[in-house]
Amino acid sequence: MQTRSAVAPRGRVVGAMALVLTAVTALTGAAPAPATATVAAPADSVSSAEADPPVPVLSWGPCTGPQDGFECATARVPLDHRRPGGPTIALAVTRRPAADPARRTGVLLLHPGGPGNSGVDFARNSHAALPAALRDSFDVVGYDMRGVARSGQVECWDDKEYAAAVDAARAVPGPGAVHRAVRQGADFEAACRQRSGGLVPFVGTGFNARDIDLLRRALGEETLSFYGRSFGSYVGTLYAAQFPRRVRAMVLDGAYDPRLYAEVPYAYDAAQFAALDAAVGRFLDWCAGNAAVCGFGGGRPRQAFDDLKRALDANPVITASGRPATGYTLAYRLMFNINAGKEIWPYLGEALRAAQARQASFLLSPPSPASFDFLTVNTAVECADRVYPAGRLLLGALVGAHAASAPLLGPPIGLGPPTYDHNHAPACVQWQADRPSRYEGSYRAAGSAPILVLGTTGDPDTPYQDAVALAGTLENGRLLTFAAEGHTAYNRSACVSALATGYLATLTLPARGTVCADEAPPEPVGRRAAGLEVDETRDVIPVLR
16 A cells, blocks of 8 residues: 555656556567667677687686685686777686586586676585586586676775665655655766776676677687576576577576566566565465464554554664664565565564564665675666666656555665666666667577576566566577576476476476476474575575475
């Protein structure tokens, strides 16, 4: 239910919603004209000069930190792929050789998505969760994509500026919220130009995909096997689109609809808001029907959640770091933790109950400096990839309407400072950097090997219809459905894991129309040995239960 102190009075919300429906319908019919020059015709059709940049030389050595069997190297690739002989950027790369050299099939590149997650950390932290069939027969490789972590971290707001912005944000933003969001978007964009102006034009996914092919050549492989989750599915899509004959096998998990994401961004954002709010709503409805197990809300969890957001806004909890945990903090953390699926619902209930009692809760953990690094790249890459239709009036109307259409988390996430996917419009509409690294070609990947697309029906982050759309867009796409809550599917389902692993190992695809339905049920509180992960920057393939 829309409350009076949310985005706008009821009449204005209804008017804005009518405008957003009209505008999104119009935008869906035609892609916005790009404001700046772009690249990314398929590699098979580019000039020989553009197609043949120097192949990086990988000098493998020990990695810093734990000696876990991985080795590390640096790959120098062109900063601007239109100038293959020009300035370079250094990419951090890691690999762990196949455990059984006699059975070695090739390279399996893991991509964590984000954008903003470290691929080096993803590969190293996820290796043990991979089935033996993959660890034995593949060199497992990860890299930090350009602009991320060890590969030239993008800098926009500094930690003090970011902390001030998120600490001042509220779950019920109140009057003037749209104007503040637009102003903060402009401030963030200006900071990116000031502190990373020489890098941000070149962090788009079209160039990132070309980096991957240079890594393939540096590794001495004719083809690659690839697993990409969430945003990593878009990276994989663009790699296959530009280098279709270099794909041996590809699993795209928690998939993006590439056309909607890159070409009709307001419509894509609207679907993300709807998916996130629907997932939180299903959790709260479960709480209403399972009050004793959930432990939050006394049978009226939606009202209790609204009351809790307002109470924390009015009287924040001061955390051990001295920073306030507000209703915005609660919404921000729930946005990420709802991705874990139905098995953690009792833990979310317990965490909401603790927050209600003003006790320590993983839902009351303000974003950290590590989070700010992740969120900075998340915004900058998407602004490099996507061209929103120009105009502050359209921006204000659509952002306000998106927030109002998703009353549980829409106002804090949509009208807060630049952070995660849903609220990039205020910065990206005002993005002044050129976009030479933006991809504008076909997404069909014509001539590629079969590509397996994984979609989860209740995904809060990448809506299931995106996976359906991607599988239908690819010339050789095959959809595998996981009927469940949560973000991504691999290793969250024994059924999905077995089929996807079998495909990567033997190239055997699941039958068309296959649906896996072995979702883990809500897990009783106390069974978990370790606490829940609250750091959204540490993405890993889960251990199959």
